[in-house]
Amino acid sequence: MRCLTDAAAFILVGLQLTRAAPASIRGPSSLLGFSESNGVNNENTDDFNHPLADGQGTTNANVGQFLDFSDIADPQPIRGTKGGTQPGSDNDILNKLYPDKVAPPGTDHGGTINAQWSLSKYPHHKLGLNRAGFSRQENTVVMPDATAFAGVQMRLEEGAYRELHWHVASEWALMLNGSARIQAINENGEAFLDDVSKGDVWFFPPGVPHSIQGLGGGTEFLLVFDDGEFSEDNTFLVSEIFAHNPKSVLSQNLGVPISAFDGIPPGELFIFPGTAAPSDIEKQNVTNSNGVIPKSATYSYHFSKQEPLDVAGGSVKIIDPQSFPIADMVSAALVTVAPGAMREIHWHPTSDEWTFFLYGQGRATLFTAEDSANTFDFSSGDVGYFPQSNSHYVQNTGDVDLVLLEVLKADHFSDIALGQWIATTPPQIVEDTLNLSSATVKALSKAKEKQYVIPSSGPVANPIKSS
Template identity: 65%
Template sequence: MLLKIFALGVIVSSTFVHGAPTRTSPERRQDGDNPPFRGSTALVGYNPTNTLTNEDTDDIEFEFAPGQTADANIGQYLNFEDIENPQPIRGSRGGTDPGPQTPEYSRLNPDKLAPPGTDHGQTINAQWPMGLSHVKAGIDRAGWSRQENTQVMPDAKAMAGVDMRLEPGAYRELHWHVAGEWALMLNGTVRIAAINEEGESFIDDVSKGDVWFFPPGVPHSIQALDGGAEFMLVFDDGDFSEDNTFLITEIMAHHPREVLAKDLSVDISAFQDIPAGELFIFPGTPAPHNISEQNVTSSTGPITPRDSYSFHWSEQPAHRVEGGSIKIVDPVTFPIASNFAAALVTVHPGAMREIHWHPASDEWTFFLSGKGRATLFTPPRTATTFDYLPGDVGYFPQSNSHYIENVGDEDLVFLEVLQADRFSDISLGQWLGLTPPQVVIDTLNLSPETVSKFPKEKPFIVQG
């Protein structure tokens, strides 16, 4: 090898170094001749003067969570909350991560960092934290909204959600949607009002735990009462966006005032101070405590109770089972919401919503409290485990099996919403319990004693 060394540069002329072919590199430029921000062209590819670092990445200080070194297929929930430097290791699988990393993400999503050995491939993304959604702010601190739709969960095509807050007296301005709007009150009280195609009017006050539904095209308003309110809206279109709502302000702003005056039988001067555009959420005059003061009807009268747009779900007792409770509202009891079926589920610590699937609908889930996890299984052999916290949205496609396990130390409460004319699911346990035992024994290589314990009645929730 011929090596010529200059004060500020190196010329290499060689064919082999340690048995490896090399290119003849051009003379390295003087530092002052380098283009701004770029290195010398002599840095491209192999050069015997290259400097290699030998950093030891095996010497990483970390600790294991309880159960982390057990067989990966056991899949025990790993609590990383108090673990120093969590690592992507499960049983004999994985390895250390020298970084870069954000440990907070690992602690929030342990099953993403160290998935059970039973996970395989990658299903759709079945999790979205509403806390990562962009907030749309109302006027004069009157409230806000944030949404989940196919922009953030591309495969959640059947339903979308909007979390909305109204301060006391604030309005969600008069509007309507192309999609149907189903809502669960999360806290506080609001007054809702609407009319249908027959000109029948509707007004009601709903509070925490109550439900309303407005069909597509039905115009309505929402005003928070004393104390303000927050509610979760679910729409029957995954592409739904709050930015595509039909607003009364925009309708008025984009029609000739001569037309408005003629249509509403008033003088054209009446419209000189109307808003130039969207109000969205804005402060208003507090509603009277006596709701009858705001009752307005036409000759057709109010909407009949059967067609009412509200359902006082908060007053319905929950059905209690070992491990938690469940209550259902669907068109059987709330007919106007003809394609919305929902369950409010409470799961005690250590218990879980059983392995199940919905034959007729995707499932849109909102987590209200507690800590949960779920494995989504998609045929033929894809499975992904997700972790959920309050404010998260879960999404499980039609007929894809899943469970929801309480992995915290307080009750896990979540809302399941289906696009169906009644709430229904298939229970894995009940299916196996009602299948001829020998079929199950021969198929799964289980003992008769084990198969005899499978439930013949649907448990909904199973206690761990």
């Protein structure tokens, strides 16, 4: 019977021209509610091995040490006596990257904003023409609470341009690799031209038209915009201006025949290959009767030449309007944190902090009043976001230096450090408030001067055991 053709099947049902009705796609009513026939299948959901990371199952959850899941096959949501095993399928690749989300410290509580995003996870890279480069961005589409800033990472191959353009938002940039030639003109008609290298900074105010070209070997840079809703797709491009104005108007405005515009691009170029820039920058130094932008208002700062301040555990160097006047409301710190060290617990009283992780890996706990705290893990290419006055630290959880950029919307870079505050508070107040011994409070007084980065205290030799 199973081998009968459809035609034979029709004959067997009296030459009817319809097949027998199939079984219902829905189940019978007998499956509703309790019935002895609907017995329970008792299954052991914990019959497979769950290896734990060092200290994960034995250390008190409130100690909150970093858990290394890199060699753990199936990371489990367990921290001390808290949590339980995960019998179902899960994304173990992500779990290994974000151990503090899988097994958060016992001190985490409630829900803060999402303070972490990887540029690798943005919906897509925006690709330039003819392999000239690409960009990828972070904004409120992926981090809804990061309203003060948006970020773009961009790559230009040698000779490639980010075409002539301007933005409604201001553009602050840090060179990540290679070198580039940047050019602009301000509202006074004053011209600007400079070459920048790895570690240097530029700033273009809103509405100032500019271009960027990769020099020998190409370039890569980080752009920070002072509007969390900024998008690369909302940039004003010179190609679009020419494409969307009548050619007769262009002819009258620019004083050339209409036929001169027969070959203009039909629309956006974005990133495209071009003629290599001459090594002698003076050959491109084009000005008008207004001359060049004065030094006090220039758009570049050679941050790479600034020596960092070495501190115990790392180094820090700051750039803000006191040294780079044109960037009147952008302040930043480039911080290096040695393995095991940490950027001290701090907060910024007047600004949100937008952070970019350039190298290494780390973690941070964001504390939001009244009692919400979440711990996040970060690696190269990640963005962190810490709202105004919300305390946080950044601890290096890797075996190489962690380098991060902290950006504020402020006229100078500043923060308040937990250690310095406690150390300069009368000891009796601290003892009474935190129930600390006088010996402990005396030891805390060593932090009266700002530390920025706290050196590693080494591994916990005798971790507190869970009861």
